[in-house]
Amino acid sequence: MSFENYFPVWNELNAAQKELISDSLSARQVKRGTIIHNGSLDCTGLLLVKSGQLRTYILSDEGREITLYRLFDMDMCLLSASCIMRSIQFEVTIEAEKDTELWIIPAEIYKSIMQESAPVANYTNELMATRFSDVMWLMEQIMWKSLDKRVASFLLEETSIEGTNELKITHETIANHLGSHREVITRMLRYFQEEGLVKLSRSKVTVLDIKRLETLQKS
Amino acid sequence: MSFENYFPVWNELNAAQKELISDSLSARQVKRGTIIHNGSLDCTGLLLVKSGQLRTYILSDEGREITLYRLFDMDMCLLSASCIMRSIQFEVTIEAEKDTELWIIPAEIYKSIMQESAPVANYTNELMATRFSDVMWLMEQIMWKSLDKRVASFLLEETSIEGTNELKITHETIANHLGSHREVITRMLRYFQEEGLVKLSRSKVTVLDIKRLETLQKS
Incomplete structure (x- = not known):
């Protein structure tokens, strides 16, 4: 599948706009663990994920992290091109959580098309609303959920993303996703283990009882 | 001043669009304390504040609140018309914090113009990015700040909004702004009083030492 199939408003572009994007588009392959975008650096451009997995997170001055959302196949990343809108006044970091293939549209090219095309501007609006909704969901989790x-x-x-109950993940990594501390996560996981929900081993968490985890999550 | 002076992209509308908005626009005056928009109800429309003050907040199942942002003169409220974008998947409540005069643009009228007009779509984008940035700022405060x-x-x-150091505000209200509990806020304010930062009396908090509060805030 080529770029056109991944970009939802391709058919609403005129010939000149299609050419502009095709000529400036670049494909990139990144290894798991690569930092693709770093808030303090320049505008990376819009990222369209062909295959793989990206994680968008914020970082505190002390190096604490919290995951805002993940991007999967066919997802478009807007915040790596925050310079296209002057009102985006926050910085995120984006890393590849798996080996990832992606396309990059230069920010200034996308911006020039968005300025003149209502369909592209409205598509961008929907993208932003989606990420905004992800962050609002997270905010509600943090505020109201233990x-x-x-x-x-x-x-x-x-377990759903990886398709397995054996998760190769450290307590540190879970803490970074949730904006917590390693010690706190370790204590929680040990409690889960005592309750028979998971089994812990070196750099691995095995989920033993999905049903009860689901009940706990909803309670 | 009339509506045209408050709506930043008015001059980029064509004659038909201007007529559509003018004909459907309604003016409204609301008393302090009025709930103008409630997440679970229908799409109220876009609100443009002529004068006054609105507070946008989220509410937990248990009735806890946290303020997302405030709107002042000339601010436009998008989330009261969340039905204009299917990707806005969260609900907010909006109340008048002061007696407020506002205009309401019906959501379906605004949506139809946004669909065809790149300037209106891009203006909407900037609005959404502004509110998204407000929420990200709040998220960072909650995550990393004590x-x-x-x-x-x-x-x-x-003190800056009210133009006075004598704040007529209850501990309950402060808790609702910050997503905390009254008891926790009372304890904190008593500590501030012992330190000479504020003076507490019935339904009133008097700020005594702005300089030291500023230092504390930044530390």
Whole structure:
């Protein structure tokens, strides 16, 4: 499948706009663990994920992290091109969580098309609304949900993404996803283990009881 | 001043679009304390504040609140018309914090113009990016800042908005702004009083030392 199939408003572009994008588009392959975009650096451009997995997160001055959302196949990343809108006044970091293939549209090219095309501007609006909704969901989790429920949700999400109950993940990594501390996560996971929900081993968390994790998450 | 002076992209509308908005626009005056928009109800429309003050907040199942942002003169409220974009998947409540005059543009009228007009779509994008940035700022405060700093920031913001150091505000209200509990806020304010930062009396918090509150907020 080529770029046209991945970009939802391709058919609403005129010939000149299609040419502009085709000529400036670049394909890139990144290894798992690569930092693709770093808030303090320049405008990377719009990222369209062909295959793989990206994680968008914020970072505190002390190096604490919290995951805002993930991007999968066919997802478009807007915040890596935050310079296209002057009102985006925050910085995120984006890393490849798996080996990832992506296309990059230069920010100034996208911006010039968005300025003149209502369909592209409205598509961009929907993208932003989607990420805004992700962050609002996260805010509600942080504000109203206790950490045991958030850890349960995270483990369930991971087993679903990875398609296995054996998660190769450290307590540190879980803490970074949830904006917590390693020690706190370790204590919670040990409690889950005592309750028979998971089994812990070196750099691995095995989910034993999905049903009860789901019940805990909803309670 | 009339509506045209308040709506930034008025001059980029064509004659038909201007007529459509003028004919459907309604003016409204609301008393302090009025709930103007409630997430679970229908799409209220876009609100343009002529004068006054609105507060946008989220509400938990248990009735806890946290303020997302405030709107002042000339601000436009998008989330009261969340039906214009299917990707807005969260609900907010909007109340008048002061007696407020506003205009309401019906959501379906605005949506139809946004669909065909690149300037209106891009203006909407900037609005959404502004609110998204407000929420990201709040998220960073909640995640990385301790409550004493957040209470200090809130008191400083209030003295600035109200133009006085004598704030007529209850501990309950402060808790609702910050997503905290009354008891926690009371304890914090008593600590501030012992430190000579504020003076507490019935339904009133008097800020005594702005300089030190500023230092605390930044530390």
